[in-house]
Amino acid sequence: MRTIIKALVGAAMLAGLAGPAGAQTQVPQTMAQAKASFAPLVHRVTPAVVNVYATRVEKMPRNPLMDDPIFRRFFGGGDQVQPRVQRSLGSGVIVDPSGYVVTNHHVIEGMTEVKVALVDKREFEADIVLRDPRTDLAVLKIKGNEPFAALDLGDxxxxxxxxxxxxxxxxxxxxxxxxxxxxxxxxxxxxxxxxxxxxxxxxxxxxxxxxxxxxxxxxxxxxxxxxxxxxxxxxxxxxxxxxxxxxxxxxxxxxxSGSKAVRRPWFGGKLQSVSSDLVDSLGLDRPVGALIASVVDKSPAAEAGLKAGDVILAVDGQQVDDPDGFGFRFATKPLGGAATLTVLRGGKKLSIPVKLAQAPETRPRDTLTLKGRWPLAGATVMNVSPAVADELSADIGYDGVVVSDVTQGSAAAELGLKKGDVILEVDENKVKSTRDLEKLAKPRQYYWKLVVQRGGEVLTTAVGG
CATH class of the missing domain: 2.40.10.10 (Trypsin-like serine proteases)
Structure with a gap:
């Protein structure tokens, strides 16, 4: 590092000598300046950065040939089940002296056991406290009572x-x-x-x-x-x-706080980017902001009086360039109170406060993994509510049953069901809840007729039995 910095210093000195007259080039004035190094900073921060080792042990299914005594006699090993170990390697940062560690969700995704190694080679087991795939973040808690080196979170x-x-x-x-x-x-x-x-x-x-x-x-x-x-x-x-x-x-x-899910404010509106074609009609001088396409009834956006056609330009004075920018700015606001949105409506700028509240779970989600010999077996479904729709980042209504997960290799996976799909009907029977859907599973038949909503489109298909 010092060699690199010295090289940069040398380059700066040469640039100063070869530059135009009067150029204000800063060069080291003392030996201490010439030996500038990040070493003190590195010594201070590296004890708080850890290596994360995550594993999951799966028992492989026993080969059915091992049930044959003659096969076992010749090949042996029939009573031994070989486990399969999946591993993941990544990094993490201690953000609290009590041992809270932040890492990426994809580092520990699907894993059941986690260890962290400190820079001094000590290793500790850790619990997975919270998984948040929406941000690709996860929080671990080191098992240990001693205080750990930690980094402060900057702005x-x-x-x-x-x-x-x-x-x-x-x-x-x-x-x-x-x-x-x-x-x-x-x-x-x-x-x-x-x-x-x-x-x-x-x-x-x-x-x-x-x-x-x-x-x-x-x-x-x-x-x-x-x-x-x-x-x-x-x-x-x-x-x-x-x-x-x-x-x-x-x-x-x-x-x-002990929550198993991240608590974020709910906006309750569908947004889209401002295209160059819309700039003049919206009264803008350039394509910037988040255009409200629709507002959910009884949501914070609706209660604040926001309307389709409004353009959000800022959140609490921080500029919003597009819907992604608004999503970040709004999601990082603490619950309670309100955020002030700068909105362009009819060519005029307005300041509109929007309540910072969680999406309500208007009915129990009643999560259920479907079983049996039918096309939906292997799908995990939940009753829809504003909270569920927000959690799944799904553009759906608040009635019906939504798919939250699909088991790999299952009948539902072969059918092509995806997370966020809404099952509306089975054999012309409307699906209102997960228990309704469970009751519609029938013995093997010639075909099933399914109606599924995906991304605003309603798809109807017949699946053979």
């Missing part, structure tokens, strides 16, 4: 393009590694790794295994969780993405 909204940052993690499993760079861009969208498309972009080298590691500012504060790289080869090409710390704060607060 990611205070970052500016050009700020120096360090990325700390465990790339390729080689051990803890520190890389440096700058903030290359803010509010990056269309990255595709979570529901909330709003990322810090950095040119600090991020490689596989860095997932869940920390993006650190020059004051030693955690400003992001490294989550993705843009690369066709799998290596770092100077384009990495981190989840802003202001979203991390929301997830950590929910975990500390």
């Amino acid at each position: 990611s909204d205070a970052l500016e393009v050009g700020d120096l940052v360090l990325a700390v993690g465990n790339p390729f499993g080689v051990g803890q590694t520190v890389t440096s760079g700058i903030v290359s861009a803010l509010a990056r969208t269309q990255v595709g790794v979570s529901d909330y498309q709003f990322f810090i972009q950095t040119d600090a080298a991020i490689n596989p295994g860095n997932s869940g590691g920390g993006l650190i500012d020059v004051n030693g504060r955690l400003v992001g969780i490294n989550t993705a790289i843009f690369s066709q080869s799998g290596g770092s090409h100077g384009i990495g993405f981190a989840i802003p710390s202001n979203m991390v704060k929301v997830v950590v607060a929910s975990a500390k």
Whole structure:
């Protein structure tokens, strides 16, 4: 690192000598300045960055041939069930001295056992306290009573393009590694790794295994969780993405409160981007903001008086460039009170307060995994409510039964059912609840007629028995 900095210093001196007369180039004035190093900062932050080792042990089904005594006589081993172990490796950051660790959800997804290793080689078992696939974040709790080194969460909204940052993690499993760079861009969208498309972009080298590691500012504060790289080869090409710390704060607060799910405010409106074709008709000078396409009855948006055609330009004074930007700004607001939206309506700007409240669960979700010999076997379904629709990020009504998961290899998976599909009818019987759907499972028959809503379209199909 010092060699690199000295090289940069040398380059700056040469640039100053060769530059135009009067150029204000800053060069080191003392030996201490020439030996500038990130080492003190690294010594302070690395004890709080951990390696995360996650595993899941599955028992493989016994081969039916082993039921034949002659087969067992010749090949043996019939009574031994070989377990299959799946492993995942990543990084994490301790954000509380009591042992709360933030990592990426994809690092521990589907895993049942987790260990963390500190920079001093000590290892601890950890519990998975909260999983949040919507943000690709998860919170662990180290099993131990001792105080741990922890990083303070910084304000990611205070970052500016050009700020120096360090990325700390465990790339390729080689051990803890520190890389440096700058903030290359803010509010990056269309990255595709979570529901909330709003990322810090950095040119600090991020490689596989860095997932869940920390993006650190020059004051030693955690400003992001490294989550993705843009690369066709799998290596770092100077384009990495981190989840802003202001979203991390929301997830950590929910975990500390004992909640199994992140508690976020519900807006209750469908948004779309402002296209260049709509700029003039909306009274804008450029395509910016989030256009309200529709508003849900009795939602905070409806109660605030927001209407289709309104354009949201800011949340509590923070500019909104598109629907993803609004989603992040609104989701990171604490529950209770209100957020003030700057809205353009009919060419006039209005300040409209919107209540920060959770989506209501108007009826029990009554989660049920369907079984039996019929096309829907293997689908996990829930009764629909505003809370369920918001949780699944599904654009659906609030009546009927929604698919929340599909077991791999099941009849429902072969049928093509997906998370977020709404089952409306089976054999011309309307489905109003999960128990109604369960009762419609019949013995094997020639075919089933299904009506399913997906992404605003209603699909009707006949499935053979």
